[in-house]
Amino acid sequence: MPGGSDRLHHTSGPDLPAGKPRGAARVGIGGPVGSGKTALLEQLIPRFIARGTEIAVITNDLVTAEDAERIRRSGLIAPERVLAVETGACPHTAIREDPTLNLAAADELDRAYPHLDLILVESGGDNLASSFSLDLVDYWLFVIDVAGGDDIPRKRGLGVLKCDLLVINKTDLASHVRVDLPRMAREAAEVRPGKPVLQTNCATGEGVDAVVARIAREVLFDR
Numbered sequence: 001m002p003g004g005s006d007r008l009h010h011t012s013g014p015d016l017p018a019g020k021p022r023g024a025a026r027v028g029i030g031g032p033v034g035s036g037k038t039a040l041l042e043q044l045i046p047r048f049i050a051r052g053t054e055i056a057v058i059t060n061d062l063v064t065a066e067d068a069e070r071i072r073r074s075g076l077i078a079p080e081r082v083l084a085v086e087t088g089a090c091p092h093t094a095i096r097e098d099p100t101l102n103l104a105a106a107d108e109l110d111r112a113y114p115h116l117d118l119i120l121v122e123s124g125g126d127n128l129a130s131s132f133s134l135d136l137v138d139y140w141l142f143v144i145d146v147a148g149g150d151d152i153p154r155k156r157g158l159g160v161l162k163c164d165l166l167v168i169n170k171t172d173l174a175s176h177v178r179v180d181l182p183r184m185a186r187e188a189a190e191v192r193p194g195k196p197v198l199q200t201n202c203a204t205g206e207g208v209d210a211v212v213a214r215i216a217r218e219v220l221f222d223r
């Protein structure tokens, strides 16, 4: 699988149930500022809960817990299942070079919820070169949006090239910002041969079921 089942590692705390020694799968959601990472989370959470997936969330913000507070207030998930990591000036450091704080938060969730299936880790908004450490996540999504311009795939940022699943969000805005969406999707597929590209409108939830299906198949093995 693209994310690599060999990446499913994690803690083996004494309180984790038998048959599930390695804790929840960890999935990263990264992407540029404002591309819709939190909006995607808000669409993913109820879908995973509806399919019986035990989930928790970690958000990364610069100096506040704004995204965590937004998710907690949303009523979509029990607030205590949402942990915030404050990353300071460098959002990518906390998900790539030194993911210590995120690893500690994920381990804390694994210990608090021994039956957890999935931890979604939202990165702080960053640039096109941001990526996740595979010490932190098993699989990661990179969210770009049409309002950022249809040349984004052609810029070949590391996030676009290397992520397990590329999501092109805000498809509803394509005509408003004069973006040729089919061409953008085609160019995205060309720069990441063999790896998936999905389109979403996180304002309405259109396309999000396919993201859930992909994560369920590649990461949860449909559990």
Ligand SMILES: Nc1nc2c(ncn2[C@@H]2O[C@H](COP(=O)(O)OP(=O)(O)OP(=O)(O)O)[C@@H](O)[C@H]2O)c(=O)[nH]1
Residues within 6 Å of the ligand: 031, 032, 033, 034, 035, 036, 037, 038, 039, 040, 067, 124, 125, 126, 169, 170, 171, 172, 173, 200, 201, 202, 203, 204
């Ligand atoms: N029209 C439209 N608006 C969207 C869509 N997805 C998100 N938005 C809006 O885009 C803005 C940014 O969305 P967020 O979910 O906060 O983006 P983010 O990537 O989490 O932002 P940062 O955490 O600041 O990097 C918000 O005003 C959302 O309502 C979409 O698919 N269509």
